[in-house]
Amino acid sequence: MLILSLLWLVLGLLIGALANAAKLRPSTWEQHGWLAMLGLGALSALIGGWLATWILSTLFATATAIWVAVMGVVLLPRLIMWCGARLHAS
Amino acid sequence: MNRNQLSTKQGNASGPAVKRAKRSWKLGRRAAQAALVLLLCIGAFLSLFPLGRALTRSAFLLPALLSASAPAPLVATGDPVRVTHLTLFPNTSRTVYLDIYEPATPPPPYPGGREAIIDVPGAGDNRTVPQLVNLSESLAREGIVDVNVGTPALFAYRVEPQESAAVVQAFELMEHWPGVNPQHIGIISFSVGSLSVYEAAGDPAIRAKIAFIGILGGYADVLSLLHDVGTRSQTVNGKTERWEPIATTAYVLYQSVSYLFSPSDQKLLQEAFPLTPSFPPPLPAAKVKQLSPVGAAYYHLLEGDQPGNANRNIAALTPALKALFTRLSPLSVISQARAPIYLLHDRYDPAIPYSQDVEMAAALARLHHPYNFTTYTIFNHVQVNLNSALLQELGDAPKLLNVLTNVVLPGS
Numbered sequence: 318m319l320i321l322s323l324l325w326l327v328l329g330l331l332i333g334a335l336a337n338a339a340k341l342r343p344s345t346w347e348q349h350g351w352l353a354m355l356g357l358g359a360l361s362a363l364i365g366g367w368l369a370t371w372i373l374s375t376l377f378a379t380a381t382a383i384w385v386a387v388m389g390v391v392l393l394p395r396l397i398m399w400c401g402a403r404l405h406a407s
Numbered sequence: 408m409n410r411n412q413l414s415t416k417q418g419n420a421s422g423p424a425v426k427r428a429k430r431s432w433k434l435g436r437r438a439a440q441a442a443l444v445l446l447l448c449i450g451a452f453l454s455l456f457p458l459g460r461a462l463t464r465s466a467f468l469l470p471a472l473l474s475a476s477a478p479a480p481l482v483a484t485g486d487p488v489r490v491t492h493l494t495l496f497p498n499t500s501r502t503v504y505l506d507i508y509e510p511a512t513p514p515p516p517y518p519g520g521r522e523a524i525i526d527v528p529g530a531g532d533n534r535t536v537p538q539l540v541n542l543s544e545s546l547a548r549e550g551i552v553d554v555n556v557g558t559p560a561l562f563a564y565r566v567e568p569q570e571s572a573a574v575v576q577a578f579e580l581m582e583h584w585p586g587v588n589p590q591h592i593g594i595i596s597f598s599v600g601s602l603s604v605y606e607a608a609g610d611p612a613i614r615a616k617i618a619f620i621g622i623l624g625g626y627a628d629v630l631s632l633l634h635d636v637g638t639r640s641q642t643v644n645g646k647t648e649r650w651e652p653i654a655t656t657a658y659v660l661y662q663s664v665s666y667l668f669s670p671s672d673q674k675l676l677q678e679a680f681p682l683t684p685s686f687p688p689p690l691p692a693a694k695v696k697q698l699s700p701v702g703a704a705y706y707h708l709l710e711g712d713q714p715g716n717a718n719r720n721i722a723a724l725t726p727a728l729k730a731l732f733t734r735l736s737p738l739s740v741i742s743q744a745r746a747p748i749y750l751l752h753d754r755y756d757p758a759i760p761y762s763q764d765v766e767m768a769a770a771l772a773r774l775h776h777p778y779n780f781t782t783y784t785i786f787n788h789v790q791v792n793l794n795s796a797l798l799q800e801l802g803d804a805p806k807l808l809n810v811l812t813n814v815v816l817p818g819s
Contacts, residue, residue: 320483332446338439369454374515374550375484377454377463384450387443 321375325366325382326359332383333358336390343394354390361389457518458812460819464549465811471545472807473785473800475538475793485548486510495576503573504557505580506534508543510550513586520588522618522818523552523581525574529598529624529789530564530659532557538790551818552587554580558603564655564682566599566663568734571606578613591817593619593746597789598759599659601625602737609743617746618817621810624752624789626759627767629660629732630721636660637708637717641760653757653788654686657709663735664705667728672702680709701725738770747777749810753786779813781806 333355336342342350365385369378452459467485470478477485489511495503514521524546526539533539534557546553556577560567574594582589594617596604601622607613608620626632635641636657641650657680665673675698679690689695689710698706704723707713713720724732733739748771752764761782768780785795785803 332443335439335443335446338435339443340436341440341443372515372517373454373460374486376467376549377460378484380450380453380459380463382450384447384454387447387450391443 318370318375321366321370321378322363324379325362325386328379328382329359329362329386329389330355331358332362332386333390341390341394343398345398346394354394357393358386358390361393362386365389457816457819461812461816464551464815464819465808467549468545468811468815469804469808471541472791472811473804475541475791477541477545477548481545481548485545486512486550488544488547493580495573495580500559501572502559503576504534504562505577506543506555506557507552507584508547508555509552509586510547514550518819520591520818521550521552521586522591522593522815523554523584523587524814525577525581525592525594526553526555527574527594527596527600527604528555528557528561529596529600530561530566530655532562533597536790549815551815552581552584561600561603564659564662566602566659566735568602568606568731570603571610574603574607575610575613578607578617582616588818589616591618593617593621593814593817595621595623595814596625597622598624599626602735605737605744606740608746608748609740614743614745619749619814620744620746621749621814622751622764622767624756624759624764624786625750625767626737626763627770628736628738628763630729630736631766632759632763633660633708633721633732634717635760635762637711637720638714639711640714641762643762643765650760650762651757652711652760654680654683656758657686658682660709661705664728664731667725667731668702668705669699671697672699676702676706676709679706686710701728737767741767741770741776742774744776747779749813750778750780751783751786751807751810752780753783753788755784756786756788758788779810781810783807 336354336358337351342354346353362382362385366378366382369381453463454460467481471481489509491507493505493507495505528539534555539555543553543555554577556573558570558573560570578592581587581592594604594607604620604622608617635650636652639649639651640647661676661680668676675690675694681687689712695703695706700723704720708717708720750764750768752761754761764780768778771778783803784799785792
């Protein structure tokens with residue numbers, strides 16, 4: 318599982334890098350924003366992989382890690398921005 | 408020249424370069440977005456949809472079959488395997504040997520119960536054959552319970568009617584096996600093990616419950632098989648071509664009906680068709696003369712030394728022999744089956760001619776029975792020929808992948 322977890326981390330980092338190239342990073346994330354995207358990709362992939370291992374079996378964990386990481390780098394920055402805006406407003 | 412002029416000049420000079428850079432940035436961004444969409448679609452398809460999960464399974468299984476060993480990705484991502492050896496009705500005439508390969512972990516919450524595959528290898532005791540063990544272990548690593556069924560008759564290279572009872576018992580055992588979904592049980596067989604599978608597929612106790620049947624290198628009709636053996640030829644699509652059987656074919660054809668011959672015929676036929684890698688020299692003429700007319704007819708059919716008289720020799724066989732041949736022919740029971748059938752046969756199979764499954768496919772088509780018949784060149788009868796050329800493997804791989812995907816689909 319350690320090797321698989323490392324694989325999912327690497328895949329997540331690559332997907333984070335792709336998200337940076339695709340300009341999915343919010344414009345307000347200037348300093349270290351690119352690093353945050355890599356982190357979000359890696360974290361999402363790791364969570365997706367482990368969830369799939371538990372729910373579907375390890376065989377489908379890598380495929381799940383990939384799509385969860387993509388969803389993570391697309392949705393999480395917007396979610397974080399939205400939460401930040403709500404906090405500022407209140 | 409002021410700064411503005413210089414700036415304008417520079418702007419004019421670098422204008423196309425900046426535009427090019429901007430365009431390539433835009434292209435790169437679009438490519439990255441497209442790659443993310445593609446990854447999202449592929450990942451979601453392979454893990455969320457049953458067909459995708461089946462494709463994932465078969466993509467892991469295919470290299471395991473072609474290389475006859477579990478590839479590293481399957482070992483890394485697959486389940487640990489537990490093997491259980493069971494003997495049903497020990498020391499009786501209906502003893503059944505079961506080798507159960509299953510994942511050592513509990514089934515995942517989704518899709519729940521596991522798929523089980525009952526596996527009937529052909530003649531002989533194949534329980535330790537590396538390719539069979541590899542197939543069983545690979546299936547178990549993928550979360551599928553695989554049960555190898557053996558009977559004393561098949562171990563002794565005899566094909567007998569009613570051997571299907573062993574398959575039905577294995578099926579019913581799997582219906583109540585912990586972690587197995589009783590709706591997701593299929594049966595596969597190799598070579599002459601196909602008779603018991605076709606019979607079981609028509610058994611009222613289980614015929615409506617079988618998810619699929621897969622037959623590799625099976626046969627359809629004993630009389631037409633005898634004709635092919637007797638003439639050392641097979642007819643495919645109206646074209647007759649040379650076909651040389653291996654010695655095991657003659658051995659099984661003799662062993663399965665030996666009890667219908669007189670003791671003196673049995674002794675001579677046993678001597679003529681032993682279990683050897685190749686045919687021994689023919690019996691001396693003096694010994695052939697000692698055979699009864701029926702024994703002699705059967706001898707010439709198996710020896711293939713009277714190809715022009717094959718039909719006459721078949722006609723000379725006793726009614727009891729012919730009746731047994733009918734009972735030993737899957738064609739006589741196939742109309743009772745309900746499950747979809749996947750027929751796989753190597754075009755140059757040396758043990759059972761390819762024409763046998765062509766005949767079976769034609770019969771299934773006449774019955775409007777759902778079936779899928781695929782032809783290969785990478786098998787040596789029922790084992791993958793590990794010396795196959797890369798081009799052969801590339802040609803057969805998509806067909807095999809399609810069949811494997813359908814076979815693992817019920818439990819995906």
